[in-house]
Amino acid sequence: EVQLVESGGGLVKPGGSLRLSCAASGFTFSSYSMNWVRQAPGKGLEWVSSISSSSSYIYYADSVKGRFTISRDNAKNSLYLQMNSLRAEDTAVYYCARDEGQLVYWGQGTLVTVSS
């Protein structure tokens, strides 16, 4: 059974940093591109970042470019999102999702709250 489990969310002050993790199981993690998608409270879905299976290709939404860094460790079946210079507008539930063009498998999400 495919499982994606996010962790690392929490309350952080504006300008602070946080590192999210996504632990994958039930499939060959190293064969798939992975994504982070976020959802602000009461709002719609926003794609954040994507990383190819071997980390050769990395993409970011303009809203996070230069502040967020996506990475992965295929030996540990894990995906990461390093978030720096956080802003109030980064407050959201962050989901990791396996990429097949369509996003079939999602984690349960982890809440990031940026507030003083």
Added chain:
Amino acid sequence: DIQMTQSPSSLSASVGDRVTITCQASQDISNYLNWYQQKPGKAPKLLIYDASNLETGVPSRFSGSGSGTDFTFTISSLQPEDIATYYCQQYDNLLPYTFGQGTKLEIK
């Protein structure tokens, strides 16, 4: 970036009604269009991929159609468990993926 315009933003319908949601892309995306269902507090669930293909295990009352720039999502007979927010998502030309604004479906 490709923009997705989804309508309506909210919809109230009765059990048994036929429900239709539309999504328009800002440029031709062929059939690279997916539809998701999201219930409160849950992750989105893929219902339709490549515009018209039903994901495994999804009830046949859900369907999708369209190509190019105009797409339609239909629930043929609304059930109480279908109350959710629905999103379209394009993946033409790879990234960035973009989602429609969402349609919140309620029971009348």
